[in-house]
Amino acid sequence: MIIEISIHDFYCQQHRLPLIDVRSPGEYEKGHLPGATNIALFSNEERAQVGTVYVQQSRDEAVELGYQFVTPKLDWFISESRKVAVNSPVAVHCWRGGMRSHAFAEHLHENGFDEVYVITGGYKAYRNYVLDFFAQPLQLRILGGFTGSGKTLLLKNLQQQGQQVVDLEGLAHHKGSAFGAIGESPQPTVEQFENNLFEAFRQLNLQQPIWLEDESHSIGKVKIPIPLFRQMRQQMVYFIQLSKEQRARHLVGQYTVCETPELAYAINGIAKRLGGQNVKLAHEYLGQQKFYEVALLALQYYDKAYLKGVQNRNPELVCMVPLPDMNHEDNAKTLITLVEKYERNKTHTV
CATH class of the missing domain: 3.40.250.10 (Rhodanese-like domain)
Structure with missing residues (x-):
């Protein structure tokens, strides 16, 4: 039949x-x-x-x-x-x-x-x-942090410790920066990204909190559905803080497996914001394989841009979380304890 x-x-x-x-x-x-x-x-x-x-x-x-x-x-x-x-x-x-x-x-x-x-x-x-589906109210926990903070690895450790996580950058096949396409497979269409995102959410318990990384509306060429993006902007951001030196070393490990021309192309992608002298210096460092120095230069731009975005948020919805190092397993435990304490206090206050 x-x-x-x-x-x-x-x-x-x-x-x-x-x-x-x-x-x-x-x-x-x-x-x-x-x-x-x-x-x-x-x-x-x-x-x-x-x-x-x-x-x-x-x-x-x-x-x-x-x-x-x-x-x-x-x-x-x-x-x-x-x-x-x-x-x-x-x-x-x-x-x-x-x-x-x-x-x-x-x-x-x-x-x-x-x-x-x-x-x-x-x-x-x-x-x-x-x-x-994305218009319905969702319980979201937003993980923020400057570029190179290892947020994707931290999300994986949160998931390993029983937290619900949706990896936006993984679904987008893009790390969300001028360097974001390096080492990634081609991005899905905007439509397919939305479909895959729905499928990821559908596997979870919507009555329980879900972790997402703090992102702009666009991740490379794909876009977060507007209703979901608005909800993300209305939630508390748990902003992890790590030193620039640690973050630069993390970026070196993440990107130096790539071809130098790809890195050079990405540097040119932020040339206007980085400044002519810094771009020239970054290319010189790249030619000398001084990847740590390249990362520190790039972070000058990314930190300013990210800080500006954080300052535009409601300060009551930004929780700074200083972390001593990039031990992602310990950091996940710290974050879970902090967030659960905050949410309990918030419930009691209400």
């Missing part, structure tokens, strides 16, 4: 159904449900041709052209779908839950798939569901 299911009910199932996305590869690459398998009804070129015929001629002629494209692939659709769902129900979606997904579902049902679900509203309904 073929059953229509809302995106909400799809996610509320105890055991998530295998999912087939029948949109074109281009649509899928722009953004898709994490875990969905793309078995495209039309190639990118075929979809464009069908759309042109629909607009310039008629719906019936577009449907006829679509059948011409699809018919040679019918056996392939079945064999690929069996790889996705072996002896189990399967869900299917297209852009709006219309002709493509229903036609695909009927074909599966006619060829041995007993239980096929079609997501009503398709990918468009899913996208609305994702954006609505």
Whole structure:
């Protein structure tokens, strides 16, 4: 049988159904449900041709052209779908839950798939569901600190000690600075970043606090959803403080595995703010492989920029946390104790 299911009910199932996305590869690459398998009804070129015929001629002629494209692939659709769902129900979606997904579902049902679900509203309904998700109130704990403070490693240690964490920079494939793309895989689209972010939150208990790193709205080329970003800005920031020397050494360990031209390119990316003389000096240090000195120069700019952002916040929502060194395991314990004490006091005060 073929059953229509809302995106909400799809996610509320105890055991998530295998999912087939029948949109074109281009649509899928722009953004898709994490875990969905793309078995495209039309190639990118075929979809464009069908759309042109629909607009310039008629719906019936577009449907006829679509059948011409699809018919040679019918056996392939079945064999690929069996790889996705072996002896189990399967869900299917297209852009709006219309002709493509229903036609695909009927074909599966006619060829041995007993239980096929079609997501009503398709990918468009899913996208609305994702954006609505971030509008709900969330319990957030925000970790701040100057560049080179090892916030990502601290978040990992918080997670190892039982805290809920979402790694924004990990999902963005970017460390959030001019040097942020170095050593990272290509960034997802803005849309896919939002989808992946939703999936990360969905795995957590939303009734309990969730740690995020303090970020600007943009992380490289992707953007944090506005409703989530506004909530982040309204929460207490636990700002860890470490010496510039320790942070510079951390940056050396993080970036000197990269090629020198990448580092030189990144330095040029902050040239206007760093100043001509400092840029020249940074390139000289880089040529001499004096990476520690390069890091100290870069921190002159980043510390000023970050401090300006902190000063623009409500001072009552910034908690400075001095730390002696980069022992991330001990620092995570210190931070958990401090935050839980603060939140208990806040509850008693209210």
